[in-house]
Amino acid sequence: MSSYSRIPPLLQPHTRLPTDDSILLVTSTLGASANWLIIRFLCEALGRDRTVQGAADDGAVPSEGKEDVAVVLVSWLRDWGFWKNEARKGGGLDLERLKRDKRLAFVDGLTKMCLADLHEGKPESAQTPIERFQGPHQRTPLPTGRAQPTVLPVRGPPGRINARIPGPTAGTSIADPASMSSIHQGPVAQFYITSPTLKDVRSAIEGAIRHVESTGTQRKTLLILDTPSFLLASNPDITTYALSAEVLHLHKFTSHILVHVPADDALISLSEPSQPIEVEGNNFLVKMAHMSTRILSCRVLDTGYAKDVSGVLRITENASARTLDLLNTERDGDERRGRELLYLVKGDGSVKMFERGAGGDI
Amino acid sequence: MSTTMIPMTDIDRRILRELPDFAIHVQGDKVPDWFANIRIFFHPAVRTTASSITRASKTDIRSRTSKEWFKPDNRHRGGIRKPRTRFDGRKDITHVMHHPKTLAQFERHAVHLMASVLGLRRASSPFTLVLDDLNQRATPLLNEFMYRALSRNVNIVYVSFESKRTPHPSVTFIPAWDGLTGATLLNEVEQAMKNFTDSLVIVDSLHELFALKDMSMNALFALVAVQYNSLLVGVYHQDLAPDTTKTDPYTPPPLNLLKYLATTIIECKSFAHVLAAKAAAARSLPEPTFGLLQGAEGIIQCLDANDTRGIVLDAEFRRKSGRAEKGKYFLRPSRGSDYHEALLPGQVMGTLKKEFVTTLDKNPVYMSDEVIGLVNAAANGNVGAKTDIVESTFELGLTEKQKAARGEVVLPYFDAQKTMGEAGEGGRILYDMGSEDDFDEEEDEI
Known part of the structure; x- marks a missing residue:
């Protein structure tokens, strides 16, 4: 069973990347996380084992298997261990191997920017992470207790699986001093964003893109930006327009960009008078939605909690993309209308999708 | 015979x-x-x-070689760029337009206003402000502007803050997001317009112009509309909140400034939403909201946003006299068959055959029974049903025969009513003992 088959059939037309270069937007809310959806995009890009597919001619999508896509995954809220586990559990992907094959590069926007060094006495820079996080601003100093490594793992963002890291588990690749020191020289390159400035972000991601492109084969690159709106919250100097310009700058080197932005009311609805962070959060989301050709938004069920439904996925396409294709194509009707699907993420990471009213067990 | x-x-x-x-x-x-x-x-x-x-x-149907439409030579060979007024060569400059007398006249006039803006008539509108939001983006309208510019052989300059790709190879594309400052941006726009008599400059997001360093909207307007006597079209996304905290409290908000400068304001609306709003208005219900305003957490875009049938344009034209005229229009997506074959080698499309923008009232769907059906459905709180009868598995209606039979039934107590009219007998109880009735002697003894 290839990873590609982990994508529910109803979802497949929507995870398939458009033929033209484009930006896609994924939104989530607190109750309806979109991580499973990002994993499905990873499956779409990386999960087709071409040799296997050539042998087993199930004939479903034979021609598209030829497309070779490299992925650069940038995450500001989750670390490598999280994505590795999720991809293995939900998508059946071995991200470590893909990383060694240079089909995937991971840029960590969390570990070196926000967390204290988990292993003391390591030859890191003299600057503590908290100082780095504060950037050039030196706003209100945080309580010193936060810088202590004993406190931090507890207070990290939700979903972080770092608590296990010090143990000899599979997730040691980041925390292990040996692999830490092997940045840019070992067989597996690690990329870190060390401070919330656009300069650092750009250099880290560009490095990762160059890394996956250095294999020499001509292929498309999918850049996944997981919660770049974090930067707006961490550095007040970064404006929506600067950040969206940065996204476009990175789009120059990649064919597709998938941006994941949380769309909770608390983050984007404006109070009176509106706070700068609300304005920036709202504007960045709207701006990305304007720039993207497809929007996939996860939300919880409108009618409340249900045992057999995790949430609703709404997919809308912006058909009239910014190209003049008048003489080439006649328009193809209502196919581009938006669509809503219900989904259920199970404990083992698999996902079931169904239409409204179709019931979960079809 | x-x-x-x-x-x-x-x-x-x-x-x-x-x-x-x-x-x-x-x-x-x-x-x-x-x-x-x-x-x-x-x-x-x-x-x-x-x-x-x-x-x-x-x-x-315009001829393929119409001189009115097609500009065979758009090269600028130096000299002063003089604004051409619409009244060139006419003696009757003080001609005052009367109010249209009939509906047909009114519609012809309204369509003419829109067609001259869309058709990039030079005297029509130097700065067209396009307002859009996520429910209906301005891209179909911008594409229409560009098709007509290509068709008329007008030079297109596309200043982009939102895209990395040029919409068409023959468009001069300026990626303004790529580290440009105000001065360099203006310089690039000027370079792109220099060699042409007529240009169309499109800015796909006006917000950034206000955020850009040493850039002002007035400078761009002065360059394009005044100095080069060309046309400027700018898009403003209404759902982006203006940042009030970082700007000088004494400067007007960007949108007010743009509306002040604009000679035409076009607001884009999704056709599906206009239909829904009409249905609500006909029943005096509050206008429905869509997308981000819907209030449901996590909804970004409406399912029927960016209607593929066409786009509704709510336009305000500011005439030279200072009079403002408003109109609602329906613009369907253009097709290859709307244009003649290209005249010049290298040109993409020829002259536009026939104007196809119409007023919204002319749209058959907008005025059709289907919408009236929606209105009725909304009244029943039952969207989707097109009749007044509630949908259920039971047959709740009556056939003519059943109605007639119902009319013939004699209700039981007519007799009592008859005797009511006679003297002293009101309140009599008429009761016929049935065979199954068990007469109780003691019931009346209290």
């Missing part, structure tokens, strides 16, 4: 003039009685409107 003959009238003579074959039916100055049936088609009043319709549809 004999037909009744009736005296000939003026209209009959008219019929015979137009249809000489009918002369064989005429006997002296009498015509068969069935002539009366066709007189209506030749009545002078009917005749003139009919011929004017045919004349209009004949000239409506």
Whole structure:
């Protein structure tokens, strides 16, 4: 069973990347996380084992298997261990191997920017992470207790699986001093964003893109930006327009960009008078939605909690993309209308999708 | 076979003039009685409107080499760029337009206003402000502007803050997001316009112009509209909140400034949403909200956003006189068959055959029974049903036969009512013992 088959059939037309270069937007809310959806995009890009597919001619999508896509995954809220586990559990992907094959590069926007060094006495820079996080601003100093490594793992963002890291588990690749020191020289390159400035972000991601492109084969690159709106919250100097310009700058080197932005009311609805962070959060989301050709938004069920439904996925396409294709194509009707699907993420990471009213067990 | 003959009238003579074959039916100055049936088609009043319709549809298709539309030579060879006014060569400059007398006149005038803006008539609108949101983006309208510019051989400059790709190879594309400052941006725009007499400059997001360093909207307007005498089209996303905290409290908000500068303001609306709003208004219900405003957490875009049937344009034209005219229009997506073949080598599309933007009221869907059905459905709180009857698995209606049978039923207590009218007998209880009734002697003894 290839990873590609982990994508529910109803979802497949929507995870398939458009033929033209484009930006896609994924939104989530607190109750309806979109991580499973990002994993499905990873499956779409990386999960087709071409040799296997050539042998087993199930004939479903034979021609598209030829497309070779490299992925650069940038995450500001989750670390490598999280994505590795999720991809293995939900998508059946071995991200470590893909990383060694240079089909995937991971840029960590969390570990070196926000967390204290988990292993003391390591030859890191003299600057503590908290100082780095504060950037050039030196706003209100945080309580010193936060810088202590004993406190931090507890207070990290939700979903972080770092608590296990010090143990000899599979997730040691980041925390292990040996692999830490092997940045840019070992067989597996690690990329870190060390401070919330656009300069650092750009250099880290560009490095990762160059890394996956250095294999020499001509292929498309999918850049996944997981919660770049974090930067707006961490550095007040970064404006929506600067950040969206940065996204476009990175789009120059990649064919597709998938941006994941949380769309909770608390983050984007404006109070009176509106706070700068609300304005920036709202504007960045709207701006990305304007720039993207497809929007996939996860939300919880409108009618409340249900045992057999995790949430609703709404997919809308912006058909009239910014190209003049008048003489080439006649328009193809209502196919581009938006669509809503219900989904259920199970404990083992698999996902079931169904239409409204179709019931979960079809 | 004999037909009744009736005296000939003026209209009959008219019929015979137009249809000489009918002369064989005429006997002296009498015509068969069935002539009366066709007189209506030749009545002078009917005749003139009919011929004017045919004349209009004949000239409506623009010729492929129309000089009005196509600019064969758009190169600028130096000299002063003079604004051409619409009244060139006319003596009657003080001509005052009267209010349109009929609906047809009014519609023709309204469509003409829009067509001159869309068709990039130079005197029509130097700065067109396009307002859009996620429910209906401005891209279909911008594409229409560009199709017509390509068709008219007008130079297109596309200043982009939102895209990395050029919409078309023959468009001069300026990626303004790529580290440009105000001065360099203006310089690039100027370079792109320099060699052409007529240009169309499109800015796909005006917000950034206000955020850009040493850039002002006035400078761009002065460069494009005044100095180069060309047209500027800018898009403003209404759902982006203005950042009030970082700007000087004494400067006006960007949107106010833009609306002040603009000579035409076009607001884009999704056709589906306009239909829904109409249905709500007809029932005095509050106007429905869509997308981000819907209030449901996590919804970004409406399912029927960016309707593929077409786009509704809510336009305000500011005339030179200072008078503002408003109108609602429907613009369907353009097709290859709307344009003639290209005239010049290398040109993408030829002259536009016929104007296809219409007023919204002319749209058959907007005025159709289907929408009225939606209105009724909204009244029942039952969107989707098109009749007044609640949908259920039971048959709640009555057939004619059942209704008639119901009418014939005699209700039981008519007898009591009859005796009520007679003296002293009101309140009598009429009761017939049935066979199954068990008469209880003690019931009345209290």
